[in-house]
Amino acid sequence: MxxxxxxxxxxxxxxxxxxxxxxxxxxxxxxxxxxxxxxxxxxxxxxxxxxxxxxxxxxxxxxxxxxxxxxxxxxxxxxxxxxxxxxxxxxxxxxxxxxxxxxxxxxxxxxxxxxxxxxxxxxxxxxxxxxxxxxxxxxxxxxxxxxxxxxxxxxxxxxxxxxxxxxxxxxxxxxxxxxxxxxxxxxxESRTRVVEVADAARRSIERDLHDGAQQRLLAMSVTIERARKELLAGRHESATALMGQLAATNREVLTELRELARGIYPPLLTERGLVAALQSTARRSTVPVTLDVADFERPSRQVEVAAYFCILEALTNAAKHSGATEVLITVRGLPHLSFVVSDDGRGFDRGAVDPGGLLGMEARAAAAGGTLRLETAPGWGTTLRGEFPTSPPPGQWTPEVNDR
Structure with a gap:
């Protein structure tokens, strides 16, 4: 039965x-x-x-x-x-x-x-x-x-x-x-989590700006001052070398800012949907990623955004902390959107790590009507499963939400 x-x-x-x-x-x-x-x-x-x-x-x-x-x-x-x-x-x-x-x-x-x-x-x-x-x-x-x-x-x-x-x-x-x-x-509970997650996101953006673009911009200001002094002293070759260094640093800063902007909200997700955004993310990943998509029908915007950022967080954690050599992302669209992100890394003990990241993902998924389940243990890799069984399909009668 x-x-x-x-x-x-x-x-x-x-x-x-x-x-x-x-x-x-x-x-x-x-x-x-x-x-x-x-x-x-x-x-x-x-x-x-x-x-x-x-x-x-x-x-x-x-x-x-x-x-x-x-x-x-x-x-x-x-x-x-x-x-x-x-x-x-x-x-x-x-x-x-x-x-x-x-x-x-x-x-x-x-x-x-x-x-x-x-x-x-x-x-x-x-x-x-x-x-x-x-x-x-x-x-x-x-x-x-x-x-x-x-x-x-x-x-x-x-x-x-x-x-x-x-x-x-x-x-x-x-x-x-x-x-x-x-x-x-x-x-x-979600009200409390939303505040906590928003505060954590702001701290993360501030940290990324301080450790990345801000430091490079400070270094560029020093280099500009050195180049100015070299020009005043008539050492044009040295000044030219410094200007070339400035151009390279400027390109790196632009790249970092683009990556940061994608992390806040990737334009590709709005324009072409979840699959295209995941393909772009997989190509940029430092860990090899296999993306398996089948029976996909583009869900509502709220569900799509929640699924993307949960997958992105899992992929980021795998690249930074797991020591994984491969990540498999599986996405299924029928009868409802579901995904699995699994890596072959070292895994971890859930009780021994800060649950803030997982709580943020759970809050984001729950706000879109979904659920998350994390499966991991030391030495056994990590698998994150997400489902959105109550997600409203296009055209369903749902309350309007104003984005600010």
Whole structure:
């Protein structure tokens, strides 16, 4: 079963958990109702409910392979079809289930809101409104027209079907509350991290300017003064040599400033995207880099920037501290953006180093809806894995962010 559902592994953990709860609830209800049917509670309403539940389970099991290609939308569509079928079929067979089945038509909208684009959300709104009204009307019509005269038929179907359905709704509400609470905690933590990371970035830029360009500019001012004195003394050959030295130093300063500007924000990332920026970074790296990209679709700007700087930080650390002879960068774009940066260096003990750099990367990834996982140990190299399962695709309804 785990292999059959492995297509859900790439989804957001909360969505994956809800899909599995829904599948478990449907399967449990089907088994219980089937057992009741075999035990002698045989009736047309029970048979219809069994058929509807089996088809709903099949619809859910079709989605994992599709999720590998299409991500969360495939799972939400499968959940919508399953919920609507269960609502209509269950209401037709047992009108007493109408209060529950009306709620089930709204579940896909509540589940899919964080993961779908605006057109899909509007479509699910229509499904929720029209579906709930239709199911309610169907229930009233069936209740008057064909209410089961045998009391135990309704009792058995309601007793078996109602608890799993209510469980799905309860878990959905609980999950929404838990996520809201966790997001509040994460927001408070992220504010602190953002300030810390911004301060660290400013200190790093100040240090790079002081140790690099500033020192070279001071040396150039000394050289200019020496060249001036040589000219006044009539030693033109010596002055020419000093001017040549100044030209070489000026080129080095320009190179350092360009590198520093790329580290702040590379223009190539905006103009041509993540892959082009990584290719440029790989060519300039002091450690040989192999870049492996497949199924790449350019993500949102926020995700692209977060992924780039996390990869850049990992590559910089590998070049400065790991003693690595090779770095492999793997980027995958489907069903969502993910990357792996691994080196063959000496590795390190996480408890023995300053976690500031990793915290900065985690804060940047979290701000874009992603997660990072670091795997390292002394003598075993270092691997950084990043995923952005909740990243909004182009065109999704997301809050506007003003850059300053």
């Amino acid at each position: 785990r292999g059959l559902l492995s297509g859900w592994d790439g989804l957001d953990p909360a969505l994956r958990w809800l899909l599995r709860i829904n599948l478990i609830a449907l399967t449990s209800a089907t088994i219980l109702l089937g057992a009741a049917y075999l035990a002698g509670f045989k009736h047309t309403a029970v048979e219809i409910d069994l058929a509807v539940m089996v088809v709903s389970i099949v619809l859910m099991l079709v989605t994992p392979p599709l999720c590998r290609r299409y991500g969360a939308p495939a799972a939400i569509i499968g959940l919508t079809l399953s919920a609507c079928l269960f609502a209509a079929g269950g209401t037709w067979a047992t009108p007493n289930l109408a209060p529950l089945t009306v709620l089930l038509t709204m579940v896909p909208l509540l589940v899919g809101f964080p993961y779908l684009t605006r057109p899909w959300i509007r479509a699910l709104m229509v499904v929720a409104v029209v579906g709930s009204a239709g199911v309610a009307a169907l229930g009233e019509w069936r209740r008057v027209d064909n209410l089961n005269e045998i009391w135990w038929v309704n009792a058995v179907v309601v007793a078996v079907s109602l608890p799993p359905g209510v469980a799905v709704v309860v878990f959905l509400v609980r999950d929404a509350y838990t996520r809201l609470r966790d997001q509040s905690v994460q927001l408070a």
